[in-house]
Amino acid sequence: MxxxxxxxxxxxxxxxxxxxxxxxxxxxxxxxxxxxxxxxxxxxxxxxPNTIQIIARLLGIEYAPSMLFMIGIIFCLILIFRLTVCIFSLQQQVKELGQRNAIMQKTLEEIQKVEKRLS
Structure with missing residues (x-):
């Protein structure tokens, strides 16, 4: 209880x-x-608490507490997968921002060179 x-x-x-x-x-x-x-x-x-035993019986699981471990492992695997997807998306964004930053730096340097020539 x-x-x-x-x-x-x-x-x-x-x-x-x-x-x-x-x-x-x-x-x-x-x-x-x-x-x-x-x-x-x-x-x-x-x-x-009987819900665990009912679901375990429906799934053909003999020992109901082992179903809790299975649910916990599935929960963790889903969480890990979701986080992996988020990390991949963030890595792509960082890569793209780095490339944009490099292009902007190069453009800025070229503009500054042209300005120096005109001055």
Whole structure:
């Protein structure tokens, strides 16, 4: 019983924490949805613990707690994939900005050379 209360409180705390971070523009709404779903899942599973056993039976999993590990691993893999996509996108942006910066520097140097000749 105390475990259920503990995990229900943890789920609520995570939901409130994510909500506050979103309201202060520290986390994007798109990213917060993933964490909110996870926190809601923890909250629901702590309130209705039989849900784990029912889902495990439907999936053909004999030992219900092993399903929690599977869900946790899938959650982590999805998170890692999403972060990998974000990192790739940011790397592309940094590369493009670096190239633009180099072009602008070269253009500025050429303009300064032309100015010196005209002076």
């Amino acid at each position: 105390i475990n259920r209360i503990f995990f229900a409180v943890v789920g609520l705390i995570v939901m409130v924490y994510v909500y506050k971070k979103v309201s202060k523009n520290k986390i994007a709404e798109k990213e917060s949805l993933f964490w909110m779903l996870g926190a809601i899942g923890v909250f629901i599973l702590s309130i209705i």
